[in-house]
Amino acid sequence: MSGSGRRGRKRRGKPADSHPDERWMASYMDMVTVLMCMFIVLYAMSTVDQDKFVKLRDSFATGYGQVQVGKVDTASGIVVPPKDVGKKGALSKSPYDLAVAEVNKLSALQETMRKRLDEKGLSANVAFQIDQRGLSVKLVGSQSFFQPDSPALSDRATEVLNVIGPVLVASGLEVSVEGHAANAITNYPSVWELSAERAVGVVRYLVEHRKMPEGKIGAIGYGSSRSVNDNSTEALRELNRRVDIVVLSNQPDQVRALIPDALKARTASS
Numbered sequence: 520m521s522g523s524g525r526r527g528r529k530r531r532g533k534p535a536d537s538h539p540d541e542r543w544m545a546s547y548m549d550m551v552t553v554l555m556c557m558f559i560v561l562y563a564m565s566t567v568d569q570d571k572f573v574k575l576r577d578s579f580a581t582g583y584g585q586v587q588v589g590k591v592d593t594a595s596g597i598v599v600p601p602k603d604v605g606k607k608g609a610l611s612k613s614p615y616d617l618a619v620a621e622v623n624k625l626s627a628l629q630e631t632m633r634k635r636l637d638e639k640g641l642s643a644n645v646a647f648q649i650d651q652r653g654l655s656v657k658l659v660g661s662q663s664f665f666q667p668d669s670p671a672l673s674d675r676a677t678e679v680l681n682v683i684g685p686v687l688v689a690s691g692l693e694v695s696v697e698g699h700a701a702n703a704i705t706n707y708p709s710v711w712e713l714s715a716e717r718a719v720g721v722v723r724y725l726v727e728h729r730k731m732p733e734g735k736i737g738a739i740g741y742g743s744s745r746s747v748n749d750n751s752t753e754a755l756r757e758l759n760r761r762v763d764i765v766v767l768s769n770q771p772d773q774v775r776a777l778i779p780d781a782l783k784a785r786t787a788s789s
Contacts, residue, residue, distance in 0.1 A: 614771075614773045614774050614777055615777050615780070615781065617770060617774045617777075618770070618774050618775070618777035618778050618780070618781040619781045619784070619785070621768055621770050621774060621775070621778060621781070622649065622778055622781045622782050622785055623785075625649050625653060625654040625766070625768070626649065626785070628654055628686060628690055628766060629647045629649065629654055631686050632647070632656065632682070632683045632686050633647065635682045635683070635686070636679065636682055636683070639678065639682055641675070641678055641679050641682060643663070644658065644659050644660045644663040644664070645657065645658060645659070645679060646659055649778070649782055650778065650779060650782075651768070651775040651776055651778045651779060652765060652767060652768065652775070653692070653765055653766045653767045653768040654765070654766040655763045655764070655765045655766075656683060656763070656764040656765075656766070657761055657762075657763050657764075658676065658679065658721075658761060658762045658763075658764070659757075659758060659760075659761045660757050660758070660760060660761070661717075661757065661760035661761075662757065663675055663676075664676035664679070664762065665717055665720075665760075668705050668706040668707050668713070669707075670713065670716035670717045670719070670720045671720070672720055672721070672724060676721075677724060677728075680721065680724050680725060680728075680729065681728075681729065683764070684725050684728070684729030684730075684731065685729065687725065687729075687731060687764070687766065688729060688730060688731055688732075690766060691735075692735070692766050692767055692768070692769060693735050693736070693737075693766075693767045693769070694725075694731070694735060694736045694737075694764060694765065694766055694767065695736075695737055695738075695739060695763075695764075695765040695767055696718045696719075696721045696722050696725075696736065696737070696738045696739070696762060696763070696764050696765075697718060697738075697739045697740075697741060697762065697763045697764075697765060698713075698714035698715055698716070698717040698718035698719075698721075698738070698739070698740045698741065698762050699714055699741050699742075699743070699745055699746070699759060699760065699761050699762070699763070700713050700714040700717075700741075700742055700743050700759065700760055701743060701746070701750050701756035701757070701759040701760050702743035702746060702750050702756075702759075703750060703756055709742070710742045710743050711740055711742040712740070713740075713742075714740040714741055714742050714743075715738065715739070715740025715742075716740070717740075717762055718738035718739060718740055718762055719738045719740075721738070721762055721764065722736050722737070722738045743759065746759045747759055
């Protein structure tokens with residue numbers, strides 16, 4: 520009797536401590552955080568600077584050249600050609616800065632060739648000119664570089680090409696070899712053919728003996744159409760008998776148009 524009473528009293532005593540499941544709070548806090556972020560984003564979107572947005576839109580339209588915005592936008596600098604999109608530094612410099620860099624590069628090529636020719640004693644009748652096309656190496660005087668009234672290269676011509684050929688190849692730039700002739704009677708069928716075959720002879724030598732890539736070089740014959748003087752004397756005619764090896768600049772038109780100005784500034788500062 521007394522034992523059952525004690526057991527009953529124990530059952531009617533103070534209940535044991537309970538631990539309710541509170542995992543729902545984690546989900547609740549996550550939901551509150553997400554809602555707060557959403558309201559922050561909504562607030563940010565509601566305060567868009569319309570003027571800046573329009574400028575950005577017009578700038579993209581100009582850069583990609585796909586949309587006529589109907590007004591002058593705020594885009595400045597140079598529009599990058601499709602072939603240069605993604606190249607490092609494509610938008611980091613102004614057109615004039617790029618022209619200055621191009622002049623420096625072409626001048627370095629010129630000085631390398633000139634120094635090597637000087638070391639070999641081959642500088643005579645070789646002239647250099649930098650312009651918006653690139654760097655021209657002029658082999659002036661047919662008697663120095665070709666047989667009379669013939670496209671055959673002289674020994675001096677091959678020596679010069681052996682010196683400048685590796686520099687041309689290392690530049691990685693395209694090269695145009697342009698033949699010119701004097702407007703005078705020749706034993707060759709025409710001055711057009713003579714100038715063209717002399718240019719082709721230079722191209723063949725550079726490709727076959729100096730490993731110039733075929734896709735990087737071409738030949739043009741101008742005959743006497745681009746004479747530098749009036750052919751009135753034999754000395755002047757000899758100046759018109761030349762082959763120009765033009766290292767072509769690979770910069771956009773906007774940059775190449777500024778090369779003469781950049782060259783003047785370089786000359787004035789030196």
